[in-house]
Amino acid sequence: MSLFKERQYLRIRVDREADDSLWMKCKSCGELVFKRRVRENNNVCPNCGEYFFLTAQERIDSLVDPGSFENLTEPIVTDDPLGFADNQPYTQRLREAQEKTSLLDAIVIGRGTIQSLPVVLGVMDFRFIGGSMGSVMGEHICRAMEAAIAERRAFVLVSSSGGARIQEGMFSLLQMAKTVIVRRRLAEAGLPFISVMTYPTSGGVQASIASLGDILIAEKGALIGFAGRRVIQQTISQDLPEHFQTETFALERGQIDRVVRREELREELALALGFFVGAR
Amino acid sequence: MSLFKERQYLRIRVDREADDSLWMKCKSCGELVFKRRVRENNNVCPNCGEYFFLTAQERIDSLVDPGSFENLTEPIVTDDPLGFADNQPYTQRLREAQEKTSLLDAIVIGRGTIQSLPVVLGVMDFRFIGGSMGSVMGEHICRAMEAAIAERRAFVLVSSSGGARIQEGMFSLLQMAKTVIVRRRLAEAGLPFISVMTYPTSGGVQASIASLGDILIAEKGALIGFAGRRVIQQTISQDLPEHFQTETFALERGQIDRVVRREELREELALALGFFVGAR
Amino acid sequence: MSDERTLDLLETKIEELRQLNAVEGIDLSKEIAKLEEKLQHLRQKLYANLNDWERVKLARHPKRPYALDYLEMVFEGFYELRGDRVTGDDRALLAGLARLDGRPVVILAQQKGRTTEENKERFFGMPRPQGFRKARRAIELAGRFGFPLISLIDTPGAYPGLEAEEQNVGATIAESLQAMAGVRVPTVAVVIGEGGSGGALAIGLADCVLMLENAIFSVITPEGAASILWKDKDKAKDAAAALQLTADRLLGLGLVDGIVPEPLGGAHKDPIKTASALKDELARRLRELEATPAEERAARRYARYRTIGRFHVAPPSVPETPPEPRM
Amino acid sequence: MSDERTLDLLETKIEELRQLNAVEGIDLSKEIAKLEEKLQHLRQKLYANLNDWERVKLARHPKRPYALDYLEMVFEGFYELRGDRVTGDDRALLAGLARLDGRPVVILAQQKGRTTEENKERFFGMPRPQGFRKARRAIELAGRFGFPLISLIDTPGAYPGLEAEEQNVGATIAESLQAMAGVRVPTVAVVIGEGGSGGALAIGLADCVLMLENAIFSVITPEGAASILWKDKDKAKDAAAALQLTADRLLGLGLVDGIVPEPLGGAHKDPIKTASALKDELARRLRELEATPAEERAARRYARYRTIGRFHVAPPSVPETPPEPRM
Ligand SMILES: [Zn+2]
């Protein structure tokens, strides 16, 4: 249910130093800002504070101790089990996403430390078909939790997903069940799961693994909800408040524990994780 | 928190055949009705359907198979641990209640069968200081659950209480904790607890044992809630809907499973209990 | 499917002839028999090779038996347990106790409305957070007392709306899933009509998942998929085919365990026969599950869901850009 | 208690003299010393024999340290966990993780407001269903990860209102109690100010229950009792005495396990000293509880609550009418 469009993001290409220019124009405030400074600032505009999109790798770099990350993302790709095609074959859409992101699917998992505290980390990448969850993402989330269990580490998942990957049909819907059933094992092993919700955490991802954290942390600017604004308005023509499904909306309604600015997230995770080290 | 006055009830003396008259006037519809018919009709007015008050013994008679009830209510009385007196000593209030009801406190417990299904039953008697829960009621409720555990019977509690017995101070408040901790044992033993809420199930009784049934059944005409209408209006001067804390209010808000007419309660309990016989 | 109405009309006509035959003493039995033969032939032709979109329409057919109809026909003495103990009682997702062949079970049932009035009450069969919380409560009850759990799935999906989001509908679905994942009793889910997305799956994480022959189970409605992927609402038919949401396709994909046959033309053509088939299948599956030791049942449930997904190790040539290097 | 203000005024005057002494170089030290001696004497006289009603007023004193003050002074790094995951986040009942002497604990804390603004946010320290549901969630978290649980109780009672009743506040209290009854970690509750009825007890079913010296714990407010039993709101003072709601009386009745001393005049006279005493007592009690094997701790908690109540077997003469005969 990929209802959130990439165009809602202010995309900046910061992944290649060789870009033709060292400067970029912020789409929010219009200022010309030095790309390097944006990057060093966690992709937050140094002028107006607007949050730009983070790739999975950028997010990982912003959270883990330098040099501590070991990528555990095995090179698996979806079988395209339905042989799906809309106006475009799914395989082609996949190839394009793979080329654009240098990823095989919409998540990167790995082990690392956050202020010396060991974690297994999963980070979704919204660029890859809206961060949607199909067979591969579901599998990686499960493997990440299994690694956490095997190594007695905490599990941290950073969600950025429009929901299930429609192109994999029921295989994609059932990833909700798959991740939930493995999440139980993590709980039975007494290991903590911290779920970080960013823009957007919605649909089948929000309605399964992302909501089942022991602690739920929303990044400022997050979108958290099941059905999108458009779906609700198209289905029942209901007026929705302006801050609908924002992190403030969620906090006021008791849906999350904390709201954190991007630049504080590393510190925040360390604080939370610190309580669990040596617990039990 | 005995906020519900007996005067809210339409009392009829039906416990003595020797009453001066065989007829009584219903305070709701004004009709003269034959007392014997009222009694046979579960103290429901045969003319207008108004529910009259049931004593604990009348309630028990209306529920269990004839001759099946064995009273397990040991003859214990409160110590009056605070030596409490308001305008009247607690001991005197107790004595009056005891004389009025022929009970030592506000509950009767016992074993019996309901359509041949074995239960341990506890029934509160509102006449006894508003059915309030002090040391003795708390103790009887616990003993009833312990009997249910010992005999592998279901537990049925029929509540009619304004809440904690103020005159026993913290001893009375702590009966909430006492009944809840024993209720856990009942659950651990895999035995069902059916909580029947009548007029009124409120205050400390509603906020502890009465709300923790596996199945919650409200009698038509019940009052279910924590803080009474008067307390709310005195504290925050809030307008309350007319059907506030009625069984309909509770049902609409998901607080109870079923609403049942008094004359159907025996059948209803048999239906519910039937599912649990032989379970586990 | 406009042909269906023609055939229904023909059926009515045959019935009228039959009454004429009886009342007036005129012997039409030969003609009637011929007409019936013709009708049967036409029906077979019509229904034998339903395409996916026609199945979708059958699954949503307004005359199709709903959960309460099966509760009446398959089970005895449905004893409803209402309310989520928190904010309300959802009438689109019912819970309660009932008996199957005399044995107590816990039922979760998604219920659509037939009339406008009913649909207002039942939100067109779309459960709200109150419903998913009630489901969780019933699942826990089943676990506590060892009652097998049976889910009857029939919903377009969870109700989309402000109040639902305010009450965190996504989390209530997640928690219902979590309860189903952990409950230590045999669980069977049957899609009796529409299995719509997360709202359906919330009560569908079971040891055994069945579908009625003309039921559908999908990650999204064909209309939704058409609008999002094809950018064209009128492509719902194409989307229905692409999504592989019918019982036979899902059985083929190994995602469901069995199909309960329906009469020609759909369950509504003979609800009693459908119910009877459903009852037999439910009883058989429950017997199998109960014959399995609890530990093994738990292990199988785990393995079943843990292994769902289709992927392969990427050959070195795909993708053209290599994955991120280790850091 | 009008005397308290006089003494506070005297204290202010002494402070002013002291400043004069320092700034002007005039030697008033002898006079100041005498005045201080006098003040100390008057304080002792005033506070030595507080009656129950004066304790009630101290327990509710607007300058009294509140839960967040102790969180600051007794614990390190309060990491708040907000929200009930259902409908809201109650600001009168807080939950979170913190450290006590470096060790992680789960905290439940009832928090009053000081300003009008704060009281609006915190509903005058009266928790709503959202708060009790959050408490339950935090208790379960403590149990899941083996964190000891510490409750700081300070509330006039649960918030009475339509929305609270609509969300079944009584049941949320019952479920919080049930969670506390079953959680398999050491639990300590401290009444730091007002322990008001079910709203306080909801987080007070602990292995060890402490009270600050001037805290109260009662089944009902003295005002409520006066109004209901004496039919006279002005009898609150009498009700306070009759209810036996002070720390020393409840210790005497065996209903609490210990009293944390406060400075003369109440905790607000020296919050740091009070906090220090509280910290020592909490640490000591937790050490004791953790030294006890989990099974034994559970058995003791059970025995503690199972045996609360005072009654005797009725002599044959009471009541005059014999109890109902067996049927
Ligand atoms: Zn900017």
Ligand SMILES: [Zn+2]
């Ligand atoms: Zn009448």
